[in-house]
Amino acid sequence: MALLESKTVALVGNDAVAEAMRQVNPDVVAAYPITPQTDIVQTFSAMAADGLVKTELVNVESEHSAMSACIGAAASGARVMTATCSQGLALMWELLYIASGLRLPIVMPNVNRALSAPINIHCDHGDSMGARDSGWIQLFSENAQEAYDNIIQAVRISEHPDVYLPVMVLLDGFIISHAVDRMDLMEDEKVRNFIGERSEPYTMLDSKNPTCVGPFDGLYGYFFEFKRQQEEAMKNSFQVIQDVGKEFEKISGRSYGLFQTLGMEDAEFVVIAQGSGAGTIRHQVECMRSSGIPVGMIKLRSFRPFPAKQLVELLSGVKAVAVFDRSDTFAGGMGGPVFIELRSSFYEQEKKPLITNYIYGLGGRDLSIALVKQAMQEIHEMASSGRVKQMVNYLGLKE
Amino acid sequence: MSWDISNIQEWSWKEHPIGAVIKAPGNSRLIKTGGWRSLRPIRDEEQCNDCLICFIFCPEMSILVADEKIEKIDLDFCKGCGICAEECPRDAIEIIDEIEAQTKEKSGT
Ligand code: SF4
Ligand code: SF4
Numbered sequence: 001m002a003l004l005e006s007k008t009v010a011l012v013g014n015d016a017v018a019e020a021m022r023q024v025n026p027d028v029v030a031a032y033p034i035t036p037q038t039d040i041v042q043t044f045s046a047m048a049a050d051g052l053v054k055t056e057l058v059n060v061e062s063e064h065s066a067m068s069a070c071i072g073a074a075a076s077g078a079r080v081m082t083a084t085c086s087q088g089l090a091l092m093w094e095l096l097y098i099a100s101g102l103r104l105p106i107v108m109p110n111v112n113r114a115l116s117a118p119i120n121i122h123c124d125h126g127d128s129m130g131a132r133d134s135g136w137i138q139l140f141s142e143n144a145q146e147a148y149d150n151i152i153q154a155v156r157i158s159e160h161p162d163v164y165l166p167v168m169v170l171l172d173g174f175i176i177s178h179a180v181d182r183m184d185l186m187e188d189e190k191v192r193n194f195i196g197e198r199s200e201p202y203t204m205l206d207s208k209n210p211t212c213v214g215p216f217d218g219l220y221g222y223f224f225e226f227k228r229q230q231e232e233a234m235k236n237s238f239q240v241i242q243d244v245g246k247e248f249e250k251i252s253g254r255s256y257g258l259f260q261t262l263g264m265e266d267a268e269f270v271v272i273a274q275g276s277g278a279g280t281i282r283h284q285v286e287c288m289r290s291s292g293i294p295v296g297m298i299k300l301r302s303f304r305p306f307p308a309k310q311l312v313e314l315l316s317g318v319k320a321v322a323v324f325d326r327s328d329t330f331a332g333g334m335g336g337p338v339f340i341e342l343r344s345s346f347y348e349q350e351k352k353p354l355i356t357n358y359i360y361g362l363g364g365r366d367l368s369i370a371l372v373k374q375a376m377q378e379i380h381e382m383a384s385s386g387r388v389k390q391m392v393n394y395l396g397l398k399e
Numbered sequence: 400m401s402w403d404i405s406n407i408q409e410w411s412w413k414e415h416p417i418g419a420v421i422k423a424p425g426n427s428r429l430i431k432t433g434g435w436r437s438l439r440p441i442r443d444e445e446q447c448n449d450c451l452i453c454f455i456f457c458p459e460m461s462i463l464v465a466d467e468k469i470e471k472i473d474l475d476f477c478k479g480c481g482i483c484a485e486e487c488p489r490d491a492i493e494i495i496d497e498i499e500a501q502t503k504e505k506s507g508t
Contacts, residue, residue: 103418164417201417212421220430225412226419 006184006252013176016144016183017083017109017169018043020151022053023191024107027078027198030058030069034088035121036173037111041083063088067095074104075213077203079155081106085173086113086127093131099166100135100230102213103201105158106166108136109151112275112326113173114363122364123173125275126327129337135230137167137237138304140274144181146301147171149254152186155195156244162236164201170303172276174364190251234305241302258307260299263289264314267296269383270353271376272311272342273324274300277360277367281324284372295376300338308345316346320354320383322375324395326361335359335392354388360395371396404429432459436479439500440472446491453483453492 011019017040021029029048033041048057058073060066066082074080084092089110099106110128114120128138137157141147147169154167171177202211217223238258245256262285264270273281278299285297298314300307315321323343325336334340339357346352358375361367375395382388402423416422442453449469454462461477463470472483484492 101419202420202422209422210424212424213418215419215421217419220408222407222410222415222419225410225415228412229415229417 006186008182008184010180010182011144012039012178012180013141013144013147013171014039014111014178015043016148016181016185017151017171018047019185020148020191021081022047023186023188024079024081024152024155024195025053025192026055026081026107028056028058028070028073028080029082030060030066030073030080031082031084032060032063032066032088034063034085036113036177037083037085037088037109039177040109040111044083063091064095067092067099070106070108071095071099071102071104074099074106075102075203076205077198077200079105079159079198081108083109083111085111086115086121089127089131090115093134096131096134096136096166098214101226103164103230103233104166105155105164105198105200107151107154107158107169108166109147109169109171111173111177112170120363121173123175123276124326124362124364125170126362128168128170129327129329131168132304132337135165135234136304137163137165137234137241138302139167139169139241140301140303141169141171141176142276142278142299143183144171144176144179145183145254147176148183148185149248149252149256150301152191152194153241153244153248153256156247157237157240159199160237160240160244161199161201163233163240165230165233165237170275175276184252186252194248194251237305238302238307241305256301258300258302258305258310260301261296261314262286262299263294263296264298266294267318268294269320269322269379270296270298270315270318271322271324271379272298272300272338274303274338275326277324277326280367280369281372284369284376288376293380295380303338306341306345308341311342312345312349315353316349316351318353319386320356320379322356322358322379322382324358324360324375326359328359328362333392339392354382354386356382356388356390357392358395359392365396367396402426431475433461433473433475433477436474436477437497438479438481438494439474439497440477440479440481440483441493441495441500442469442472443491443493446489447487448489448491450488452486452488456482456486458482 114124150169158167249255323339335357461473
């Protein structure tokens with residue numbers, strides 16, 4: 001198969017996302033602008049106004065309405081997208097659960113931004129982590145290229161009959177959304193062939209088979225059963241995310257799975273991160289490996305579903321693991337969300353590494369190479385001494 | 400489309416349709432909602448002149464009509480709201496306590 005007739009361009013992450021949306025050409029987009037996601041809506045609106053897409057663009061008065069309109073449109077059989085971040089995602093809250101509970105394929109880029117207060121417009125993962133139990137698939141992106149690629153794959157994942165769940169594509173506010181990246185765009189034709197026709201769990205607009213969507217379940221009550229179905233769909237999505245990733249590699253040359261690894265064949269200590277921070281960490285890992293230090297890294301792409309089994313397999317032989325979290329859980333010393341889940345994944349294992357947590361970058365605090373270096377030295381010491389000095393560390397905090 | 404839900408209370412989580420949708424219309428008939436009624440309407444056939452005003456006002460469509468005459472009040476779905484009694488121009492509907500009505504029924508009085 002001829003691999004690439006792609007075009008190399010320089011784009012900010014938000015424009016890369018808007019470009020992916022143009023190529024997907026959804027039937028309906030209902031969205032409300034919010035910093036730092038605004039350019040996605042603005043650029044896509046211009047595309048719609050210029051007739052580059054056939055999308056019905058719904059200008060709503062809030063994110064609550066945006067997600068409501070998306071749910072209605074998706075239930076009627078339309079391919080639907082929206083975009084948001086931070087307070088906007090928070091305002092969508094109750095609808096997030098309705099979208100996943102009704103099993104509607106909706107794709108939503110969320111440009112990760114801190115939640116108020118104090119008010120802050122910069123990156124951390126606190127917004128989407130708050131929605132981690134909402135039944136949405138959550139895929140992180142490291143840069144503009146991955147944000148673009150994830151959007152295209154998300155359409156296929158969310159519409160897969162074994163899944164039928166909404167998908168959130170995460171990209172770091174400003175660091176990805178507003179920074180110019182060198183990246184490759186695929187041809188429209190290729191993207192359209194890849195995503196194909198919309199597949200749907202049911203539709204309301206079939207007069208021969210009328211369907212009632214969203215009925216009350218409080219008399220006999222099968223709510224429990226439907227929640228169990230959602231968990232099954234999430235389990236199924238492990239395979240689907242990987243299959244779609246493989247298929248995507250064939251047309252793009254870029255490979256995607258549940259996570260990406262570096263140096264895991266001989267690593268004695270390992271760093272796990274997601275989003276743009278993984279790029280900074282990779283640089284440091286490469287530097288250290290070139291001077292013979294046995295460090296490895298895992299960049300987590302899929303946080304929902306959480307690939308616990310695969311991570312345990314990969315990590316049970318290493319001495320030490322440091323989880324980088326760009327949000328906190330405020331649980332009183334339990335650490336960040338990724339740390340808690342990874343640590344809990346090892347409970348049954350006899351052979352397990354030392355695990356420590358670095359919470360970093362809240363409200364956009366820069367993750368500098370110097371900070372990563374400092375953390376790496378500490379993890380290296382932890383691996384050599386066989387002892388966790390401190391379970392939860394705040395990296396770059398003014399002490 | 401025919402969709403047999405007669406055994407739905409026994410279904411495993413795997414058997415329910417995706418997204419909790421209802422796949423066939425009209426099956427609300429199978430879900431009897433009258434069980435939570437605390438008051439019961441009783442129609443006095445002598446007083447009633449079959450004007451059908453209660454039929455028009457009943458929010459549960461529980462006043463059953465045949466040949467343009469009141470046939471009966473369908474207690475499987477009546478919720479005891481009392482609207483029929485309120486609207487009846489001939490005061491032909493009395494609202495009584497449901498528990499008392501059931502006790503009386505049981506003792507056959
Ligand atoms: S009490 Fe209410 S529900 Fe029952 S028959 Fe009268 S109007 Fe209908
Ligand atoms: S409103 Fe009263 S009089 Fe008229 S049909 Fe109903 S019960 Fe009979």
